[in-house]
Amino acid sequence: MMTHDIEVAGERLTLHAQRAIHWAARRTLLVSDVHFGKGAVFRRAGIAVPSGDTEDDLARLDALIAEFAPARLVVLGDLVHGAATERSGWVEKVRTWRESHAEVAMDLIAGNHDRHFDVATLGIDVRPDHVFAPPFVFAHHPSPHKGGYTLAGHVHPGVTVRDGWRRHRLPAFVFDRDVAMLPAFGTLTGLHEIVPESGRRIVATTPAGLVPVRQRGRV
Helix, strand or coil: CCCCEEEEEEEEEEEEECEEEEEECEEEEEEEEEECCCCHHHHHHHCCCCCHHHHHHHHHHHHHHHHHHHCCCCCCCCCECCCCCCCHHHHHHHHHHHHHCCEEEEEEECCCCHHHCCCHHCCCCCCEEEEEEEEEECCCCCEECCCCEEEEECCCCEEEEEECCCEEEEEEECCCEEEEECCCCCCCCCEECCCCCCEEEEEECCCCCCECHHHHHCC
């Protein structure tokens, strides 16, 4: 299954295997940790990674927008990865992409990496720290807020799933009592292992669909 509905704070959220959440009641699409330009940063440092990560991520966003027709896209921090200039190849690609979706409002909850580039020049509104959207709080850092249930990123959560003798490390959605963490959306992002435990809901993502994970890593 490419989508999976889950109830959080009394609201129905649709998880998508492309590492996004759609909140239908508010026509809001949520992603986190896109890290545009990360491949370019690696290549400048002499690390051999393939190009095309920006195009791949933009194509995935295009597909999600086509599927859900959101009125608003919210990025929960770290839209960009590092310093860039107007001559950086990814900047013009993202700006052109933004213009092609002028009908969709786009907000960035500023993350720790976003200080390296003025995201507002891309046509995306930047919100510092967190935004209240009752019953939720949109944030980058996964900290509880008195104003609502936190939907956040930053951690790049992942989980190990066993398939017989094989082990797979997969990006995952993680839902705790007061805070949820979205998997990193960007193609070139690592994982931080999350341990299944009592009361924690985890849904792993694969290119073929979503995998709810039971306690102790069993599926």
